Amino acid sequence: MAEHKTASPAKSDAAQSAGNGHAQTNGSTVAPPYRVIGTRPVRHDGADKVTGRAVYGADLQLPGMLYGAILRSPHAHARIKSIDTSAAEQMPGVLAVATARDLPNLKDKVANLGEGAVNLAHLGANVLAHDKALYKGHAVAAVAAVNIHVAEAALAKIRVDYEPLTAVTWVLDAMQPGAPILHPDLRTDELGEPGAGNTNISTHLHFEQGDPDKAFGQADVVIEREYRTATVHQGYIEPHVSTALWNNDGHLTIWTATQGSFTARQQTAELLQIPLSQVTVVPCEIGGGFGGKIPVYLEPVAALLSRKCGRPVKLIMNRADVFEGTGPTPGSFVRVKLGAKKDGRIVAAEAYLAYDAGAYPGGMIGPGCMCVFSCYDIPNARVDGYDVCLNKPKTAAYRAPGATQAAFACESVVDELAEKLGIDPIELRLKNAAKEGTRRVDGPVYDRVGLVETLEAARNTPHWKSKLEGKNRGRGIACGFWFNIGLKSSVSAHVNFDGTVTLLEGSTDIGGSRTSIAMQLAETLGIKAEEVIPRVVDTDSVGYTDVTGGSRVTFATGLAAYHAGLDIIAQMRQRAALVWECKVEEVEFDAGTFRHKKQSLTFRELAGKLHQTGGAIVGRASVDPEGATNGFAVQIADVEVDPDTGKTTILRWTIVQDAGRAIHPSYVEGQMQGGAVQGIGWALNEEYLYDDKSRMTNASYLDYRMPTALDLPMIETVIVEVPNPAHPYGVRGVGEVPICAPPATLANAIYRATGVRMRELPMSPPRVWAALAAKK
Amino acid sequence: MSKRIHVSTTINGAPTEFLCEARQSLLEVLRDTLRLTGSKEGCGNGNCGACTVLLDGVPVDSCLVLAVEAEGADITTVEGLAHDTRLHPLQQCFLEGAALQCGICTPGFLVTAKALLDRNPKPTEHKIRFQLSGNLCRCTGYDKIVRAVQEAAKALDGNGRAEKKAAAKPRAAAH
Ligand code: FES
Numbered sequence: 001m002a003e004h005k006t007a008s009p010a011k012s013d014a015a016q017s018a019g020n021g022h023a024q025t026n027g028s029t030v031a032p033p034y035r036v037i038g039t040r041p042v043r044h045d046g047a048d049k050v051t052g053r054a055v056y057g058a059d060l061q062l063p064g065m066l067y068g069a070i071l072r073s074p075h076a077h078a079r080i081k082s083i084d085t086s087a088a089e090q091m092p093g094v095l096a097v098a099t100a101r102d103l104p105n106l107k108d109k110v111a112n113l114g115e116g117a118v119n120l121a122h123l124g125a126n127v128l129a130h131d132k133a134l135y136k137g138h139a140v141a142a143v144a145a146v147n148i149h150v151a152e153a154a155l156a157k158i159r160v161d162y163e164p165l166t167a168v169t170w171v172l173d174a175m176q177p178g179a180p181i182l183h184p185d186l187r188t189d190e191l192g193e194p195g196a197g198n199t200n201i202s203t204h205l206h207f208e209q210g211d212p213d214k215a216f217g218q219a220d221v222v223i224e225r226e227y228r229t230a231t232v233h234q235g236y237i238e239p240h241v242s243t244a245l246w247n248n249d250g251h252l253t254i255w256t257a258t259q260g261s262f263t264a265r266q267q268t269a270e271l272l273q274i275p276l277s278q279v280t281v282v283p284c285e286i287g288g289g290f291g292g293k294i295p296v297y298l299e300p301v302a303a304l305l306s307r308k309c310g311r312p313v314k315l316i317m318n319r320a321d322v323f324e325g326t327g328p329t330p331g332s333f334v335r336v337k338l339g340a341k342k343d344g345r346i347v348a349a350e351a352y353l354a355y356d357a358g359a360y361p362g363g364m365i366g367p368g369c370m371c372v373f374s375c376y377d378i379p380n381a382r383v384d385g386y387d388v389c390l391n392k393p394k395t396a397a398y399r400a401p402g403a404t405q406a407a408f409a410c411e412s413v414v415d416e417l418a419e420k421l422g423i424d425p426i427e428l429r430l431k432n433a434a435k436e437g438t439r440r441v442d443g444p445v446y447d448r449v450g451l452v453e454t455l456e457a458a459r460n461t462p463h464w465k466s467k468l469e470g471k472n473r474g475r476g477i478a479c480g481f482w483f484n485i486g487l488k489s490s491v492s493a494h495v496n497f498d499g500t501v502t503l504l505e506g507s508t509d510i511g512g513s514r515t516s517i518a519m520q521l522a523e524t525l526g527i528k529a530e531e532v533i534p535r536v537v538d539t540d541s542v543g544y545t546d547v548t549g550g551s552r553v554t555f556a557t558g559l560a561a562y563h564a565g566l567d568i569i570a571q572m573r574q575r576a577a578l579v580w581e582c583k584v585e586e587v588e589f590d591a592g593t594f595r596h597k598k599q600s601l602t603f604r605e606l607a608g609k610l611h612q613t614g615g616a617i618v619g620r621a622s623v624d625p626e627g628a629t630n631g632f633a634v635q636i637a638d639v640e641v642d643p644d645t646g647k648t649t650i651l652r653w654t655i656v657q658d659a660g661r662a663i664h665p666s667y668v669e670g671q672m673q674g675g676a677v678q679g680i681g682w683a684l685n686e687e688y689l690y691d692d693k694s695r696m697t698n699a700s701y702l703d704y705r706m707p708t709a710l711d712l713p714m715i716e717t718v719i720v721e722v723p724n725p726a727h728p729y730g731v732r733g734v735g736e737v738p739i740c741a742p743p744a745t746l747a748n749a750i751y752r753a754t755g756v757r758m759r760e761l762p763m764s765p766p767r768v769w770a771a772l773a774a775k776k
Numbered sequence: 777m778s779k780r781i782h783v784s785t786t787i788n789g790a791p792t793e794f795l796c797e798a799r800q801s802l803l804e805v806l807r808d809t810l811r812l813t814g815s816k817e818g819c820g821n822g823n824c825g826a827c828t829v830l831l832d833g834v835p836v837d838s839c840l841v842l843a844v845e846a847e848g849a850d851i852t853t854v855e856g857l858a859h860d861t862r863l864h865p866l867q868q869c870f871l872e873g874a875a876l877q878c879g880i881c882t883p884g885f886l887v888t889a890k891a892l893l894d895r896n897p898k899p900t901e902h903k904i905r906f907q908l909s910g911n912l913c914r915c916t917g918y919d920k921i922v923r924a925v926q927e928a929a930k931a932l933d934g935n936g937r938a939e940k941k942a943a944a945k946p947r948a949a950a951h
């Protein structure tokens with residue numbers, strides 16, 4: 001192995017600091033220096049994942065396993081008059097067929113899924129359509145057969161009698177009187193009161209503080225603009241997959257790719273109307289989620305099929321199913337108005353946001369409203385938000401759900417303001433930056449946040465200080481915000497007699513979180529990261545844990561690991577007291593060593609004595625913390641726009657972000673880089689295209705164009721550390737905020753390169769070309 | 777069910793025979809029949825590269841190759857990169873450089889990168905990006921993947937351990 005070591009940790013640290021700065025500010029949590037936190041150990045599941053041994057959902061094979069397939073609506077909106085499955089059922093090799101008739105009839109009931117809530121009646125109808133198909137790709141029936149080819153052939157034998165209806169896919173159209181109505185019983189929740197009459201608008205939110213009208217009257221400059229964004233998909237490379245076994249004793253086991261095994265269990269049990277304890281969810285390795293693998297799609301259907309035939313059934317989506325049948329993020333219309341004094345102080349703000357909910361109510365409008373002005377301290381503000389049903393798949397969370405659309409609008413207007421006032425865009429933002437004590441328009445008052453430090457660090461980057469020259473080139477900058485969440489996490493950890501500690505957790509690991517959690521336990525216990533053995537276990541093997549989402553895992557599950565560590569230390573001190581025949585209070589613990597007077601035992605030595613002093617030690621903790629405090633990122637882009645084609649080439653990119661404390665800096669950088677690039681794809685290329693019958697026409701990776709390695713430069717990162725006072729190691733969530741700023745960053749850069757303000761996403765070559773042509 | 781066809785190949789150095797239907801892709805046979813599930817299916821139509829394997833040294837999307845086409849071929853999958861307990865330098869560099877997050881794209885990137893380094897031990901950054909552009913990763917933004925390939929190139933070059941296969945036969949690559 002030694003000769004294969006190409007980059008020792010020390011060497012890679014050096015390499016990183018060449019390209020990536022690491023700005024430090026002081027805070028007040030468990031004091032550094034740390035021995036484990038801030039280092040870059042190889043992830044615990046690494047060898048499995050580079051050798052192909054890790055078992056993802058699709059890799060699972062069970063004895064007697066059948067393969068399922070799902071029939072999907074070819075229409076964007078249609079009444080389902082009848083479904084005839086008899087021919088499919090009679091096909092040799094087909095063992096089960098299921099439709100919505102097999103699902104219990106669910107009344108409206110709202111289930112809280114941690115990051116977002118869901119109405120179970122809607123969830124059930126989304127999983128298998130009842131009387132109406134509400135988007136192309138809506139699941140209608142399912143088959144289980146001896147292999148995938150037989151299952152697919154059987155789908156072709158199912159006869160569905162559809163009555164096609166007029167469909168609508170643009171949010172403002174869906175809000176018009178006379179628009180095709182998706183749900184005849186839907187009334188607008190108008191600030192808590194049900195509205196009158198049929199509508200697609202499920203919710204109207206309104207937030208206000210100060211006196212915006214008066215403040216606009218007193219502003220020296222007022223700018224108001226409208227923005228449109230297309231529907232985009234999370235785009236995770238692993239399609240959804242679930243395998244279910246409804247055993248003969250009535251127990252249901254589901255192996256699945258999910259961001260939350262406990263919420264997948266809850267949704268499945270509720271949809272099937274069986275007790276929670278009758279379901280075990282085994283989380284497989286998961287190939288990306290970004291919010292899109294929180295709702296269930298396949299789990300209940302695989303379960304229905306398995307119940308019918310008594311064998312395990314695996315359902316896998318193909319890529320088109322993923323695009324057409326699973327939650328994209330909302331398309332949107334956003335209008336933002338800002339008023340400022342000559343000196344750059346923003347005194348008034350107003351926003352109108354209309355977001356796709358998709359086929360069923362409950363999209364991302366709430367966070368959209370929360371985030372639209374969240375980077376700034378604006379005393380007078382008003383926000384109105386609308387959640388709108390239309391004939392697209394039910395939207396799902398996508399990395400800082402709802403925030404990117406809002407940031408695109410707000411940060412573009414801020415850039416125009418800076419230009420109009422002749423103030424440097426970072427200077428203007430610093431003048432107005434949210435800080436401790438700022439009250440956001442929806443109510444919360446910030447505690448210690450790091451936007452000012454992040455903006456200052458951005459101003460100090462070599463990138464911002466460098467000169468950009470050349471024709472058709474421009475530099476843009478924008479801020480992003482995400483509030484981060486806490487929620488519930490449980491862990492248990494047992495001390496092995498060789499001094500290692502096995503850590504059982506319920507947070508599915510999508511991007512290295514096993515290691516960032518294990519490192520916090522190792523730090524607490526004074527052992528090495530490699531001496532913790534983290535295991536993501538099923539819903540029967542650890543306490544309730546919410547989804548991997550909301551940038552919460554390193555914060556909340558890490559906090560649970562810290563407390564489990566304290567629990568272990570307390571028990572170990574008792575054992576040391578037994579060994580030394582002293583009082584527990586006389587045993588000290590510091591940096592992995594227990595001491596009493598002149599005697600000392602390392603963690604490992606004491607672990608070796610557990611056998612003789614009472615047996616194993618199990619530490620545990622369950623947390624539901626407050627204080628997953630807000631995250632901010634600032635991004636800088638240099639672009640060159642080809643005037644002949646409208647293509648935008650990114651020459652240089654920097655992201656500066658407050659991580660609170662970077663537990664494993666490589667994975668923090670990875671979140672920053674990956675989020676930035678998803679934002680770049682959203683900004684420049686990605687969109688759902690529709691034909692005149694509202695059917696998606698580009699449901700493949702070829703036509704839904706995500707960024708490739710060739711589209712990008714290196715993504716420079718600067719981690720700012722303004723520790724979160726609510727976490728012992730100062731952790732803030734880092735996963736989501738990096739996606740927010742790129743669209744505005746690029747719009748601002750394209751303006752500086754071309755003189756054209758792009759106000760619609762994606763800023764794809766044809767759109768930019770048309771805008772350039774219009775300007776001439 | 778249609779008639780099965782007998783196919784003889786070499787997979788990761790081991791002579792391997794299997795029966796398949798004419799319509800089955802090489803990826804399906806690798807995963808479902810031979811249980812080599814390291815090669816992943818992200819799209820099934822040649823657009824993501826997660827299923828990349830080497831066919832006689834050339835990277836191909838195994839979802840676009842019919843299993844029957846593999847008759848007589850020498851196939852390398854991600855399972856064939858490590859030797860005994862030693863990881864391939866690419867694997868080691870991916871781990872040390874944190875070049876994977878969810879890891880679903882990783883097998884495809886490793887195999888594609890191996891094909892590149894086998895032929896071109898000192899690729900430029902642009903060449904690496906070009907060669908990897910048929911592989912999608914949604915998690916990393918590619919930065920750490922490109923750097924890991926650069927590190928691996930240095931390691932292979934530095935200690936002269938590049939496993940220089942007989943120059944790959946010129947044949948249209950899938951990427
Ligand atoms: S699965 Fe073969 S290229 Fe995507």
Ligand code: FES
Binds near residue numbers: 237288877878912
């Ligand atoms: S690491 Fe998740 S797709 Fe590449």
